[in-house]
Every structure is written in C-alpha cells, then in structure tokens.
Amino acid sequence: MAEKTQFELLWNKIKARAEKIVNPVTYSAYIEGLEPVDVINKKIVLKALTDTAAGVVVKNTEKLREAIVSADIGLTDFAIVVEGSEVYTLDEISEESEIADVVLDKRFTFDSFVVGNSNKFVCAAAKSVAEAPGENFNPLYIYGGTGLGKTHLMQAIANEIAQKKPSLKVIYTTSEKFLNEYVDSMFAKKSAGRDEESRFRNRYRSVDVLLIDDIQFWAGKYGVQEAFFHTFNELFAQHKQIVISSDCPAKELTTLEERLRTRFEGGLIADIQPPDMETKVAILKRKALEKKYIVPDDVLAFLVKNSDNNVRTLEGRLNTVIFASKLHEEPISLNLAAKALQEAIDVEETTEATPETIIRATCAHFKVTRQELLGKNKRQELVRARQICTYLMCDMLALPLVSVGKEMGGRDHATVIYSRDKVTELMRVSDSIVKDVNDIKSAVLKQ
Numbered sequence: 001m002a003e004k005t006q007f008e009l010l011w012n013k014i015k016a017r018a019e020k021i022v023n024p025v026t027y028s029a030y031i032e033g034l035e036p037v038d039v040i041n042k043k044i045v046l047k048a049l050t051d052t053a054a055g056v057v058v059k060n061t062e063k064l065r066e067a068i069v070s071a072d073i074g075l076t077d078f079a080i081v082v083e084g085s086e087v088y089t090l091d092e093i094s095e096e097s098e099i100a101d102v103v104l105d106k107r108f109t110f111d112s113f114v115v116g117n118s119n120k121f122v123c124a125a126a127k128s129v130a131e132a133p134g135e136n137f138n139p140l141y142i143y144g145g146t147g148l149g150k151t152h153l154m155q156a157i158a159n160e161i162a163q164k165k166p167s168l169k170v171i172y173t174t175s176e177k178f179l180n181e182y183v184d185s186m187f188a189k190k191s192a193g194r195d196e197e198s199r200f201r202n203r204y205r206s207v208d209v210l211l212i213d214d215i216q217f218w219a220g221k222y223g224v225q226e227a228f229f230h231t232f233n234e235l236f237a238q239h240k241q242i243v244i245s246s247d248c249p250a251k252e253l254t255t256l257e258e259r260l261r262t263r264f265e266g267g268l269i270a271d272i273q274p275p276d277m278e279t280k281v282a283i284l285k286r287k288a289l290e291k292k293y294i295v296p297d298d299v300l301a302f303l304v305k306n307s308d309n310n311v312r313t314l315e316g317r318l319n320t321v322i323f324a325s326k327l328h329e330e331p332i333s334l335n336l337a338a339k340a341l342q343e344a345i346d347v348e349e350t351t352e353a354t355p356e357t358i359i360r361a362t363c364a365h366f367k368v369t370r371q372e373l374l375g376k377n378k379r380q381e382l383v384r385a386r387q388i389c390t391y392l393m394c395d396m397l398a399l400p401l402v403s404v405g406k407e408m409g410g411r412d413h414a415t416v417i418y419s420r421d422k423v424t425e426l427m428r429v430s431d432s433i434v435k436d437v438n439d440i441k442s443a444v445l446k447q
Contacts, residue, residue, distance in 0.1 A: 116279030144272030
C-alpha cells in the first residue's frame with residue numbers, strides 16, 4: 001500500500017497542474033478519477049475505467065504531458081491502461097516482456113563519465129573511436145567488473161557518434177538481444193523461407209558502427225557465435241567500427257570459439273579497473289549534483305569508506321542518505337548519514353550477503369513465500385517484490401547477471417536487466433521504494 005500511496009503523491013502533483021490547463025469539465029469527468037498504478041521509463045501509468053475515458057485522456061495528451069513536466073517530479077510522459085481492453089495496453093508492465101529495441105540513455109555521455117586513474121586509458125580509447133570510427137582501434141574490446149561503467153562508455157560512444165556524425169548508422173545492442181534476434185530468424189527461416197534470416201543478416205552487416213554489450217553471455221552458444229563471426233568479418237573488411245564489452249579479458253572467454261577470441265585480441269583491449277577513493281568521491285559528487293543536492297565532503301568520504309567498487313552500490317548509499325534528509329527534514333550531515341545507513345564503520349561486524357539471505361529478507365519484508373517470490377505469478381505486489389530482490393542481488397553481490405537469473409527462479413538475462421533498471425528508476429522518484437530497498441538491505445546485513 002505504501003508504494004501505491006507514493007504513486008498517488010506523484011499523481012496529485014500532476015493533477016494540481018493539469019487542473020489549471022485542462023478544460024474543467026474534461027478534467028473533473030475524465031482525468032481527476034484516473035488511478036496511478038506504476039512508473040515505467042519516466043512515464044506514470046494511469047488506469048482508466050473505460051475505453052471512452054481513456055480516449056478522452058489521449059485527446060488531451062499534450063496538456064497532460066505539459067502538466068507532468070511542469071510538476072518537476074522526474075517524469076516526462078504518461079501511459080494509459082484499461083483493464084480488459086485490447087485498445088489501450090502497455091506491454092512494458094509485464095516484467096517478462098521483451099524490450100523491442102535497446103534505446104540509448106542520453107545521460108550516458110563522455111561529459112557525464114567521471115574519469116580517474118582507474119579508467120582514463122579506456123575512456124581515451126572510447127573517445128578516439130567516437131571521433132574516428134573504423135580508423136583508430138578496431139575492434140575496441142572493453143572489459144571490467146559489474147558496475148564500473150562499461151555500458152556508460154559503450155553508450156557514450158554511440159551517443160557521441162549519433163550527435164556529431166548523424167549520417168552514420170549506429171547500432172548499440174546487448175548480447176542477449178542479438179541472440180534472441182538470431183534465434184527468431186532461425187525459426188522464421190524454417191517456416192517462411194530465408195527472408196527473416198536475410199533481414200537479420202542485413203540489419204547488422206549494413207551498419208557503420210556496431211556496439212554489443214556483455215559478449216560473455218554467448219558462452220557455449222555456437223550458433224550465434226557463428227553468426228557474429230561472419231558479421232564481424234564483413235564489417236571489419238569494410239573498415240566499419242566494432243565495439244564489444246565483457247566482464248573478463250578476451251583470452252579468458254574459453255567457451256567462445258578461438259577464431260572469435262583471436263579477432264577480439266587483434267584490436268585494442270582496454271580494461272576498467274575498480275575506482276580509487278578519489279574517483280569514488282568524484283562519482284558521488286556528480287550523482288549528488290544530478291539530484292540537485294550538495295553533499296558535504298566528509299559525508300562523501302564516509303559513503304565511500306568500506307564500500308565495494310560497484311558504482312550502483314555507491315549511488316544506493318547516496319540515495320539512502322538523501323531519502324533520510326527528506327524524511328527527517330534535516331540537512332545532510334555525517335551524523336545523519338551514519339544513522340541512515342544503519343551500519344557500523346567496521347564492516348567486519350556485518351553479515352556477508354548471499355542470494356539466500358537476500359531472498360529470505362525479501363520474503364519476510366513483503367510477507368510472501370519463497371515459491372511466490374521466485375514463481376511466475378504476475379500480481380503487482382509479487383512482481384515488485386521480485387524486481388526489488390533482483391535489484392538487491394545485482395547491487396549487493398558480485399554475481400554475473402546470468403547467475404542472478406538462475407537464483408531468481410531461472411529468469412533470463414534480459415529480465416534481470418529490466419528488473420534491475422526498473423527499480424533503479426523507481427528509486428529516483430519513489431521514496432517508498434528507497435525505503436523498501438534499504439529496509440531489506442538492513443535486514444540482510446543483520447541476519
């Protein structure tokens with residue numbers, strides 16, 4: 001119920017703006033009674049009782065969007081759902097749904113990437129590729145641990161090229177999406193001839209720049225490796241730029257074919273090392289400014305002390321302190337930060353988190369059974385609990401995403417990414433989600 005209340009708080013701020021710009025009759029009859037049920041991709045999801053009501057809301061799209069933006073709550077748009085209707089639907093509501101395409105995050109730029117001793121080499125290489133695709137380092141192979149900025153740099157390259165060289169065709173995708181498209185093309189080939197296979201092949205071989213994230217997930221999948229091998233050769237022969245990321249060096253990808261590994265090693269291999277203390281502080285300072293908060297230096301130093309190297313974990317600590325400041329209406333201080341994090345400075349006193357302790361704590365917090373949490377039931381409260389549990393595994397554990405999926409009942413890589421990013425996004429606009437995450441995290445550390 002707390003989460004629903006938070007959606008209502010957001011919706012109430014929007015309604016206050018909408019009431020001033022929408023026709024009074026339309027507002028009272030059709031907009032005021034909409035029920036906020038979710039937040040997805042900076043959109044507030046509104047539930048209408050009838051198709052007629054939804055149709056009227058859609059006709060007032062521009063004014064409602066204006067109200068959302070002017071409310072200044074971190075949202076930019078809305079979506080309408082009507083229970084039982086085939087006219088107005090929102091596919092993104094299902095946690096199992098596949099993302100139709102990988103959309104670049106415009107926030108991932110070189111300017112927003114915090115450079116330190118641990119990543120200045122790879123950042124310089126990425127900038128060089130963006131300035132002259134296909135000329136300097138081809139392929140560029142970026143590797144590093146979870147949460148160190150691989151995806152940020154990959155998308156920064158794509159965003160930079162799209163902005164400064166708009167005539168070039170750029171595709172940024174994940175290894176999971178490439179694999180799924182390959183499998184779909186193979187099934188379509190069997191039933192409808194070679195058209196789908198040709199479409200898949202032409203899509204990836206007609207680009208000027210191809211960026212594929214998390215290549216390690218092709219381990220043991222030789223069909224997709226074969227498809228990428230020929231795509232790689234075609235692009236390389238045409239001097240088209242290829243950028244690949246992984247969580248380990250190319251030589252350690254022993255389950256990939258040797259001919260692929262040698263091609264990766266033929267370009268520039270650049271690793272992102274864990275950030276040092278100064279870089280961590282700089283990252284947090286940048287994150288705080290993005291949230292329009294000024295955080296004292298002693299608090300930033302406290303937040304990075306005894307932290308792991310995952311930037312998402314650092315941002316989670318910062319969110320906890322900002323939430324505590326808003327909740328207690330106190331300025332951010334070292335004392336407030338220490339209380340908010342609810343942990344001793346000596347990390348030896350805390351219990352090491354495991355998949356089992358996170359699952360157990362999540363079940364207890366949401367009062368659900370293990371079977372419900374890891375099952376397929378799509379009741380809203382179970383979906384949210386499942387997503388938060390997935391987020392916490394990504395945030396607290398140094399596990400590959402494929403391992404997180406196995407722990408969460410055998411879910412695939414794409415679903416893990418969707419759940420992780422969904423909770424990350426919700427935490428930016430929902431204090432109740434931040435509280436859920438922090439309460440479960442505290443419970444895990446105390447087990």
